[in-house]
Amino acid sequence: MEDIMILVQDPAAWVALVTLVVMEVVLGIDNLIFISILTNKLPPEHREKARKIGIGLALVMRLALLGTVAWIVKLTTPVFELFGHGFSWKDLILIAGGLFLLWKATKEIHHNVDPADHNEDFIGKTVTTGFAAAIGQILILDLVFSVDSIITAVGMTPHLPIMIIAVIAAVTVMLVAATPLANFIERNPTIVMLALAFLMMIGTTLIAEGMGFHVPKGYVYAAMAFSALVEILNMMARNARQRKKQGGR
Numbered sequence: 001m002e003d004i005m006i007l008v009q010d011p012a013a014w015v016a017l018v019t020l021v022v023m024e025v026v027l028g029i030d031n032l033i034f035i036s037i038l039t040n041k042l043p044p045e046h047r048e049k050a051r052k053i054g055i056g057l058a059l060v061m062r063l064a065l066l067g068t069v070a071w072i073v074k075l076t077t078p079v080f081e082l083f084g085h086g087f088s089w090k091d092l093i094l095i096a097g098g099l100f101l102l103w104k105a106t107k108e109i110h111h112n113v114d115p116a117d118h119n120e121d122f123i124g125k126t127v128t129t130g131f132a133a134a135i136g137q138i139l140i141l142d143l144v145f146s147v148d149s150i151i152t153a154v155g156m157t158p159h160l161p162i163m164i165i166a167v168i169a170a171v172t173v174m175l176v177a178a179t180p181l182a183n184f185i186e187r188n189p190t191i192v193m194l195a196l197a198f199l200m201m202i203g204t205t206l207i208a209e210g211m212g213f214h215v216p217k218g219y220v221y222a223a224m225a226f227s228a229l230v231e232i233l234n235m236m237a238r239n240a241r242q243r244k245k246q247g248g249r
Helices: 001-009 009-039 043-065 069-074 091-114 127-156 160-187 190-212 217-248
Strands: 077-084 083-088
Touching: 001 160, 009 043, 009 091, 009 127, 009 160, 009 190, 009 217, 043 127, 043 160, 069 127, 091 127, 091 190, 127 160, 160 190, 190 217
Parallel strands: none
Antiparallel strands: 077 083
């Protein structure tokens, strides 16, 4: 309790908290895009529940990992060397997560390009199987993004209370934004393809990070923001043309 009071009175701690909250929210965008796309494949009555469960699992996983900070830090210790690069458990988790994202995004792009091929749909044909499959896949990506998120938090501040508050704040933002983002993606088919392209880029970035190639996150998110801006302008242009056609009738 005394340590918390000291942190409350420390301006540097507040700066670290705000910075970490912003960083955690940005890192959560990747997770949120995946959850939105995946839950949109479920029947409408199951989507909201799946999003809440998926984001709730993300919070539980992050808080659980924060309780084992000492073990998390050890994940960055190389366990074997290959081609002159020492691979840690963190690297292996990022590579596995990146490959999983690439596979999922590729299958979903194929399904969108050729919707008649229902056998390629990665959600089960029945509601029960589909819901379980969606939660299972969300859980896998939650683990990958949680490890990356917590290691980032540990690198930014040594204070556990600040990490906990930042994680809760970031997941709360995800919870609030999940449904509006999912609905927006569903209403705009071109946004779906753009979001899947984002997932492929994120997957490639995770693999590169795991292989020892540092990719500045700023470049990745700047590219995503620029692409999103271009797509928004395209949507505005399409809506303007549609209104003009309707006005001319």
